[in-house]
Amino acid sequence: METSRRAFLKSAAVAGAALGIGNEQSQAGARPPSKHGKAPKKLKILILGGTGFLGPATVETALGRGHTMTLFNRGKTNPQLFPDVERLKGDRNTGDIAALEGREWDAVIDTTAYVPAHVEATAAMLADKVRQYVLVSSVSVYADSSKPYANENAPVTELTDETVATMKTIRESIAHYGGMKARCERAAEKALPLRTTNIRPGLIVGPRDRSDRFTYWPVRIARGGEVLAPGDGSDPVQYIDVRDLGEWIIHCVENRITGVFNAISPAGRFNMAEMLYGIKGAFTTDARFTWVDAAFLETQNLTAWKEMPVWIPATGENAGFHLMSTERAVAAGLRFRPLAVTARDTVAWHDESRAPDYEFGVRAGLSRAREAEVLKSWHERKAVKPNGDATEEVAE
Numbered sequence: 001m002e003t004s005r006r007a008f009l010k011s012a013a014v015a016g017a018a019l020g021i022g023n024e025q026s027q028a029g030a031r032p033p034s035k036h037g038k039a040p041k042k043l044k045i046l047i048l049g050g051t052g053f054l055g056p057a058t059v060e061t062a063l064g065r066g067h068t069m070t071l072f073n074r075g076k077t078n079p080q081l082f083p084d085v086e087r088l089k090g091d092r093n094t095g096d097i098a099a100l101e102g103r104e105w106d107a108v109i110d111t112t113a114y115v116p117a118h119v120e121a122t123a124a125m126l127a128d129k130v131r132q133y134v135l136v137s138s139v140s141v142y143a144d145s146s147k148p149y150a151n152e153n154a155p156v157t158e159l160t161d162e163t164v165a166t167m168k169t170i171r172e173s174i175a176h177y178g179g180m181k182a183r184c185e186r187a188a189e190k191a192l193p194l195r196t197t198n199i200r201p202g203l204i205v206g207p208r209d210r211s212d213r214f215t216y217w218p219v220r221i222a223r224g225g226e227v228l229a230p231g232d233g234s235d236p237v238q239y240i241d242v243r244d245l246g247e248w249i250i251h252c253v254e255n256r257i258t259g260v261f262n263a264i265s266p267a268g269r270f271n272m273a274e275m276l277y278g279i280k281g282a283f284t285t286d287a288r289f290t291w292v293d294a295a296f297l298e299t300q301n302l303t304a305w306k307e308m309p310v311w312i313p314a315t316g317e318n319a320g321f322h323l324m325s326t327e328r329a330v331a332a333g334l335r336f337r338p339l340a341v342t343a344r345d346t347v348a349w350h351d352e353s354r355a356p357d358y359e360f361g362v363r364a365g366l367s368r369a370r371e372a373e374v375l376k377s378w379h380e381r382k383a384v385k386p387n388g389d390a391t392e393e394v395a396e
Helices: 005-016 054-064 116-126 161-165 170-191 216-223 242-254 272-280 294-299 327-331 339-353 368-380
Strands: 044-048 068-073 086-089 107-110 132-136 196-201 226-230 259-263 288-292
Touching: 044 054, 054 068, 054 242, 107 116, 107 242, 116 132, 116 170, 132 170, 132 242, 161 170, 170 196, 196 242, 216 272, 216 339, 226 272, 226 368, 259 327, 272 288, 272 339, 288 368
Parallel strands: 044 068, 044 107, 068 086, 107 132, 132 196, 196 259, 226 288
Antiparallel strands: none
């Protein structure tokens, strides 16, 4: 199954909203802070965003560590969160950042960096008011995903000034997601040279992820029964629990770790089978997997990443997409909680926050009816051996 990289990156950006090295002060082997332990020094931290998905996980960690947080956003997404935290109201899409004037913080965490002009404006205003700018970028910045184990020095997507100038809002930027993220990184580094941390996550998962790009699998497996699974299980996968990412962001602030980092699970840690069986092990379930090859999925108009979340066949232009090097981030303290914990907590959040009859398939995954239909077609297909005998179907 050929997957258009451009279409994949665009759909990933819509569903989720992730140059040279700076002064990298990483501490190899250091662990990110527990959100329950107090930091040795209380910091004042500004977060641009803070109430969506990654934002709350980061804010919760910072508050748990005893830091003072200020949230800057439009006040429209989950306004009920963090009622005791200072809020500044503004809208980067309209250039309204006046609320940031005349204020100082130890660090700013930018979780809503999609448009270079937005970053230029906030970074210019804060350059002399903060010691560190942490920007959440994406592994989608890379121009070539065909090479496994690429690190942060790999070339990024280049956009012309003319193209960038046509995109002034977050919605408009999605059409050139990777290239725009790369430009955002450069804007921050230009304003705060050697004081910028550009973090490139891949697929961010866990509680509060409404995109269903990972949530589908633990919820579906926990329900039990025959589960349609893509490929043969050997394709690699990478992801990061949103809480691990949030904790590491605060770790970078507390330790003034700067530079460029791929923030995702280590390359080769999981393939698709290991992920799905690992999720199954977190539940008491009779789930059983029927592995369906890419060619058949294509005949059913099922696509990688959307109907079959997380999965991207490791071939051609995507051979390295789920095999990004994370050695630099791990050396700087990035750690990962067990898959079973992520799976259980994701299902718990889903069950608590969504209706009992919630159906997958609108954002990502498959409805139960559609999955049953495809499985039925798979089992009924006529595969004939050269001698004329029907092959025997084996579904594990």
